[in-house]
Amino acid sequence: xKQKRRFKLALSYVLLVLIALVCIYPxxxxxxxxxxxxxxxxxxxxxxxxxxxxxxxxxxxxxxxxDLPYLKWYWNTLKIAVTSMVLGTLLQVLTAYAMxxxxxxGRQTMMSVILILGMFPGFMSMIAVYIILLQMNLLNSxxxxxLVYTSGAALGMFVAKGFFDTIPRALEESxxxxxxxxxxxFRLIILPLSTPIMTYIAITTFTAAWVDFIFARxxxxxxxxxxxxxxxxxxxxxxxxxxxxxFAAGSVxxxxxxxxxYMFLQRFLVHGLTAGxxxx
Amino acid sequence: xxxxxxxxxxxxxMGNAGIAALLSVLVMGLGQMYNRQWMKGIIFLLxxxxxxxxxxxxxxxxxxxxxxxxxxxxHMEKIGRLYRNVPGDHSIFMMIYGxxxxxxxxxxxxxxxxxxKDAYRIGKRRERGEKVNNFRATWRLLGNQGFPYVLLTLxxxxxxxxxxxxxxxMILMAFTNYSAPDHIPPKSLVDWVGLRTxxxxxxxxxxxxxxxxxFTWTIIWAVVxxxxxxxxxxxxxxxIEQQGxxxxxxxxxxxxxxxxxxxxxxxxxxRNLLNYQFGPVNQYLRMMGLGxxxxxxxxFWAKVTVIMVNMWIGIPVSMILVLGVLTAIPRDLYEAAExxxxxxxxxxRNITMPFVLxxxxxxxxxxxxxxxxxxxxxxxxxxxLPANGDYAYAGSTDLLVTWLYKLTLDxxxxxxxxxxxxxxxxxxxxxxxxxxRRSRSFKEEDMIQ
Numbered sequence: 001x002k003q004k005r006r007f008k009l010a011l012s013y014v015l016l017v018l019i020a021l022v023c024i025y026p027x028x029x030x031x032x033x034x035x036x037x038x039x040x041x042x043x044x045x046x047x048x049x050x051x052x053x054x055x056x057x058x059x060x061x062x063x064x065x066x067d068l069p070y071l072k073w074y075w076n077t078l079k080i081a082v083t084s085m086v087l088g089t090l091l092q093v094l095t096a097y098a099m100x101x102x103x104x105x106g107r108q109t110m111m112s113v114i115l116i117l118g119m120f121p122g123f124m125s126m127i128a129v130y131i132i133l134l135q136m137n138l139l140n141s142x143x144x145x146x147l148v149y150t151s152g153a154a155l156g157m158f159v160a161k162g163f164f165d166t167i168p169r170a171l172e173e174s175x176x177x178x179x180x181x182x183x184x185x186f187r188l189i190i191l192p193l194s195t196p197i198m199t200y201i202a203i204t205t206f207t208a209a210w211v212d213f214i215f216a217r218x219x220x221x222x223x224x225x226x227x228x229x230x231x232x233x234x235x236x237x238x239x240x241x242x243x244x245x246x247f248a249a250g251s252v253x254x255x256x257x258x259x260x261x262y263m264f265l266q267r268f269l270v271h272g273l274t275a276g277x278x279x280x
Numbered sequence: 281x282x283x284x285x286x287x288x289x290x291x292x293x294m295g296n297a298g299i300a301a302l303l304s305v306l307v308m309g310l311g312q313m314y315n316r317q318w319m320k321g322i323i324f325l326l327x328x329x330x331x332x333x334x335x336x337x338x339x340x341x342x343x344x345x346x347x348x349x350x351x352x353x354x355h356m357e358k359i360g361r362l363y364r365n366v367p368g369d370h371s372i373f374m375m376i377y378g379x380x381x382x383x384x385x386x387x388x389x390x391x392x393x394x395x396x397k398d399a400y401r402i403g404k405r406r407e408r409g410e411k412v413n414n415f416r417a418t419w420r421l422l423g424n425q426g427f428p429y430v431l432l433t434l435x436x437x438x439x440x441x442x443x444x445x446x447x448x449x450m451i452l453m454a455f456t457n458y459s460a461p462d463h464i465p466p467k468s469l470v471d472w473v474g475l476r477t478x479x480x481x482x483x484x485x486x487x488x489x490x491x492x493x494x495f496t497w498t499i500i501w502a503v504v505x506x507x508x509x510x511x512x513x514x515x516x517x518x519x520i521e522q523q524g525x526x527x528x529x530x531x532x533x534x535x536x537x538x539x540x541x542x543x544x545x546x547x548x549x550x551r552n553l554l555n556y557q558f559g560p561v562n563q564y565l566r567m568m569g570l571g572x573x574x575x576x577x578x579x580f581w582a583k584v585t586v587i588m589v590n591m592w593i594g595i596p597v598s599m600i601l602v603l604g605v606l607t608a609i610p611r612d613l614y615e616a617a618e619x620x621x622x623x624x625x626x627x628x629r630n631i632t633m634p635f636v637l638x639x640x641x642x643x644x645x646x647x648x649x650x651x652x653x654x655x656x657x658x659x660x661x662x663x664x665l666p667a668n669g670d671y672a673y674a675g676s677t678d679l680l681v682t683w684l685y686k687l688t689l690d691x692x693x694x695x696x697x698x699x700x701x702x703x704x705x706x707x708x709x710x711x712x713x714x715x716x717r718r719s720r721s722f723k724e725e726d727m728i729q
Binding site: 102113131 | 372373376423424427428429431432434435436437438439441442443444445446447449450453516519520522524525531533534535536537538539540541542543544545546548549550551552553555557558559560563592597600601603604649653655681684685688689694697698701704705708709712
């Protein structure tokens, strides 16, 4: 019996290690590739014989043969992602709060509408958005992108609403009795309680803006206005076979901040994911 | 303006409420003024004047444009001695403007009705001899009872302009002939064609063949992708939570890694990793004496590959969810089972599995719907390739969504793309509706309190 148990444990450990390898391998491979000498995809060994920082330097040097304003792209992306995060989180939290805490006319209708809108593929409306932005003279502007990301933020409110639903209503009722206004209640009671869900929403909106290339490619027309996602996608389709290591370095720099953020803020992400799942 | 007004002769014919309502029907704001709510009345009146001005100057024309979609295409016209190219009506812009006009008028009608109701309500209050709010009091009331509306105004405008309007536009497009090569403004006009796009999709050989093929693969993909990630997640979670496994936190953190790396990057990396000629995976296979596998180049293998890569990406999320559920299973259930002599497998089958399934069933359906729309995995990994000669503008691994994307951006077949979009919506709506009706949290929303 004991032996059988030990065998089972050993098998489990073997499986765990195997899964771990599968999880890590692609990340490890791309990181090592980014330090590899030369520019080809093919490598004889996993760990390159010679390491170099050249590809990282290449990203930040202006080169005559390619047009890769990587630093500019990084800055554009950061600007867009941070602004969308702040505005998007604000809108989403406010919407969720209103839907969770108040019973007003049209509430059920609004919730149903939000649900239905979420069922359309997000980019199906691309052409219309394009024309609207064209008419507003906003094409090729990073702010147009922020506008598009932010205006859709309210639609993702169900996770936050589920969270607000769990905050006991007695808290506000007593505050109301003490003469607090609605905005005071929101600022002084609800906001401090909802840091976990705010963090979750902030990370996810930030990431969404950081990695989106569908709308970014549609809206940002000129090369120097691009974001990292658009630039990298372009890099892959035009250079990946010939400049693989450059792509590797570029991807590592794009992925690193997000990955670190996710790993460090895991707790909040797990919280948000599970909250969103059970509350629907 | 803030005097309390009472009405002594209530019996004389129509009461205050009726008169106020009637006046408001005539002109917006008039009833409010009759009720001595001057400020409110003036604002309403201004709203009506501005709307009338807009309707006369542009909205009426825009509505006409929505109905006709333009009558004059770009053409040559003799001006003086020379023929010049004269721009015609741009049907698509006309459609959007028409939609905006329609939305505006719709909102105006709602506002008008609210205005009549408001006049009636305040009038009733006067009949009862109650005090009528002055403007400042109304304003304060708005800040208090209307607080949710204040919160929701900005998000609502954003959603209206950048989500609802585009979606309606998209739906309308399916009923036009807006498509390359013959009906692309500004060169030529677009017309309403009713359901012809849909019938073409089903009856025209090239389209129906593609549609059936892509549709079938979309469903197969959604089912397999959902099932593999879901049960994969359960297995990994159970593996970690087993008795006797050490460093549970370490394993969990490690396995979250694929979720933490931006999907966009990991997919592009995978694409290179699985490169047939130079990719390391095939390199190792060849070193072991096995031939390389055409991961992304063969129609069948490409399908297997996208599902496997999707497992890599999706299992961590399911794992996190299942881990959350597992910790919530009451320990005494297991203890009782052990006392009764249940084997490990029996405990799993009769306690763990029902518990997990029950808790996560709604997610399962949500993930299924998400997978039907899973644009990233297909687009970034295979881009729909390998090519399929029998398909119209689609490759072997294309899903309905990626097909839609290609039809829109690469081929300008907007009407077909919209029709497909509507079909995707119907599929997803059906599943979500089913899910929604079952989910307790919706029905018993207020019971959590």
